[in-house]
Amino acid sequence: MTAITPAPPQHATPARASRLSFTGVLRSEWIKLRSLRSTVWSYGIVIAISLGMALIMSLSMVNGMNGGADAASAPADQQARFVVESSVFGVYFGQLVAAVLGVLVISGEYSTGMIRSTFTAVPKRVPALAAKTVVLFLATYLVGLVATVGAFFLSSAMFAAIGVTASLAAPGVFLPLLGGALYLALIAVFSLGVGAMLRSSAGGIAAVLGLILLVPTVLQMIPADWAHDVIPYLLPSAGMGMFTTTTAVATADEFGVWLNLLIVLGWVGAAMAGAAVLVRRRDA
Amino acid sequence: MITAAGLTKRYGAKTAVDDISFIVQPGRVTGFLGPNGAGKSTTMRLIVGLDRPTSGRVTVNGRAFAEHRAPLHEVGALLDAKAVHTGRTAENHLLAMAATHGIGRQRVREVIELTGLESVARKRVGGFSLGMGQRLGIAVALLGDPATLILDEPVNGLDPEGVLWVRRLVRHLASEGRTVFLSSHLMSEMALTADHLVVLGRGRIITDAPVADVIAGGTRSSVLVRSPHASRLAEVLAGPDIAVMRSESGLLEVTGIEAAGIGDLAAAHGLAIHELTPQTASLEEAYMALTADDVEYRTEAVR
Structure with a gap:
């Protein structure tokens, strides 16, 4: 019987006036996302990779242009293409980090047991998954914008040395930058869906990185037409097409921006639908 | 609720x-x-x-x-x-x-x-x-x-x-x-x-x-009796609802009769008593008895 016992509970705050709401769940998921170190690290790395790759790419392109007399006299859209190509180069690598983060956002809850707290507070479960998706999508999109637009300014500064310029106001410039950021956000959401279905960090990361890195290479090596025909429909191929294609509408040679976006949305939609069904059905 | x-x-x-x-x-x-x-x-x-x-x-x-x-x-x-x-x-x-x-x-x-x-x-x-x-x-x-x-x-x-x-x-x-x-x-x-x-x-x-019922009903309560005339006392106590167990010489564990009843009987027969301790079952014992029964029942059911 020591004296160090806290007083009996006081219910000073009328907490009971509040109730469960989707905005509340959104706020909760935002607190969860920003209060983990892995999020801060991942987003920091996405931006660092984007800037670093833009620096390397633009320096190497500027050197390859030998003083740049030809490039500087090229038409404006050709000049813009040089700068944009350098600006979105980091997205190839950034997508791997975004994918890992997407898996961890949900698999980390399963591995630590946090998911049981989450589902006790939001017993219908799907709203929690939906809120997680919205928060991850918006945060990754904003980080992606900082990464690609930052890379654009860095590349512009490098290309300015040889007189090659690009205007951020030109659709040929800002659309690929937006598209690159959008792809990062969508691959994070796709990975969230995979992580929710597999409930394991190792399994989820292996699955999404395998799909991004391994599957296209393997299909490339299969000496059959069908294998090569499938490649453009893969998530990473269509994703890249969202910001590297020069045409908006499909042509005989390429899908164009909109069709590629549609394919990516199909992958994301399938992963999230599977996740929603399994999250509802399974014991937690 | x-x-x-x-x-x-x-x-x-x-x-x-x-x-x-x-x-x-x-x-x-x-x-x-x-x-x-x-x-x-x-x-x-x-x-x-x-x-x-x-x-x-x-x-x-x-x-x-x-x-x-x-x-x-x-x-x-x-x-x-x-x-x-x-x-x-x-x-x-x-x-x-x-x-x-x-x-x-x-x-x-x-x-x-x-x-x-x-x-x-x-x-x-x-x-x-x-x-x-x-x-x-x-x-x-x-x-x-x-x-x-x-x-x-x-x-x-x-x-x-x-x-x-x-x-x-x-x-x-x-x-x-x-x-x-x-x-x-x-x-x-x-x-x-x-x-x-x-x-x-x-x-x-x-x-x-209720907890009290579980303790009371879970196990029988007994009385510990120490007496120099233990054998004689055991004979006196013997009855249809009373069980007497001898654990060591001079010590009896009696179930089925209250401590007061044992004391009265001993006095009536002029037998000295050195200790008379009612043993109340703890919840732990009651619980062990309850779950032990369950385990026994299960084992038989499997067989």
């Missing part, structure tokens, strides 16, 4: 909870006892909808837990002290849980103070001891100021002061008219804390009764 009716949960071939029905009343502490693997935790998970029952139904205040508009105000649950992301601080965990129901920062501060977590609130949960993890779990359970509390082994890992604190806390919560459903493997703790007991063995309810 928690109402379970015909609740059954099977995991593959294993039946964790086997057709149980019980009611946990408000205004008192209901203890939930049972050996490891008896199905206590599964039952609690079924109440808050983390697991889906194979058959049967369980409601909290008349509705399935998931159907409530503000689940955290209905039920505060401590099911697993480790149900927290290890990379997050205790305060951020509480803030995230509170945000779902629009519960303010002020209430988060209150439960942190209430559970004595002030000094570690800004530290990541991964470094917490078992006891601090339990306190955080209790803080989460209290967050919504709920009408019903479900606490799975809340004193597990707590120091004696913490155990005393939990005991006072749950008694206080019940005295406010709340429903308190508490599991523990510490029978002695239950004897001090609970008013009512639901005892579970191998997924079935063995007893559902």
Whole structure:
């Protein structure tokens, strides 16, 4: 019987006036996302990779242009293409980090047991998954914008040395930058869906990185037409097409921006639908 | 009030909870006892909808837990002290849980103070001891100021002061008219804390009764008698409802007659008595007797 016992509970705050709401769940998921170190690290790395790759790419392109007399006299859209190509180069690598983060956002809850707290507070479960998706999508999109637009300014500064310029106001410039950021956000959401279905960090990361890195290479090596025909429909191929294609509408040679976006949305939609069904059905 | 009716949960071939029905009343502490693997935790998970029952139904205040508009105000649950992301601080965990129901920062501060977590609130949960993890779990359970509390082994890992604190806390919560459903493997703790007991063995309810009844009815009470005339006294005491056991010379264990009756008989026959001690069964003994019966029954059934 020591004296160090806290007083009996006081219910000073009328907490009971509040109730469960989707905005509340959104706020909760935002607190969860920003209060983990892995999020801060991942987003920091996405931006660092984007800037670093833009620096390397633009320096190497500027050197390859030998003083740049030809490039500087090229038409404006050709000049813009040089700068944009350098600006979105980091997205190839950034997508791997975004994918890992997407898996961890949900698999980390399963591995630590946090998911049981989450589902006790939001017993219908799907709203929690939906809120997680919205928060991850918006945060990754904003980080992606900082990464690609930052890379654009860095590349512009490098290309300015040889007189090659690009205007951020030109659709040929800002659309690929937006598209690159959008792809990062969508691959994070796709990975969230995979992580929710597999409930394991190792399994989820292996699955999404395998799909991004391994599957296209393997299909490339299969000496059959069908294998090569499938490649453009893969998530990473269509994703890249969202910001590297020069045409908006499909042509005989390429899908164009909109069709590629549609394919990516199909992958994301399938992963999230599977996740929603399994999250509802399974014991937690 | 928690109402379970015909609740059954099977995991593959294993039946964790086997057709149980019980009611946990408000205004008192209901203890939930049972050996490891008896199905206590599964039952609690079924109440808050983390697991889906194979058959049967369980409601909290008349509705399935998931159907409530503000689940955290209905039920505060401590099911697993480790149900927290290890990379997050205790305060951020509480803030995230509170945000779902629009519960303010002020209430988060209150439960942190209430559970004595002030000094570690800004530290990541991964470094917490078992006891601090339990306190955080209790803080989460209290967050919504709920009408019903479900606490799975809340004193597990707590120091004696913490155990005393939990005991006072749950008694206080019940005295406010709340429903308190508490599991523990510490029978002695239950004897001090609970008013009512639901005892579970191998997924079935063995007893559902007030604590006093379980102690009284669980085992026979006996009287220890020490006398230089033990043999003579044993003959005098012998009767249809009375059992006398001789453990060592001069010592008798008598069941079926009160201490006063033994003293009177001995006096009437002029036999000296050196010790006369009534032995009340502890809850622990009562509980062992209850579950032992269950195990025996099961073994025979298998055979």
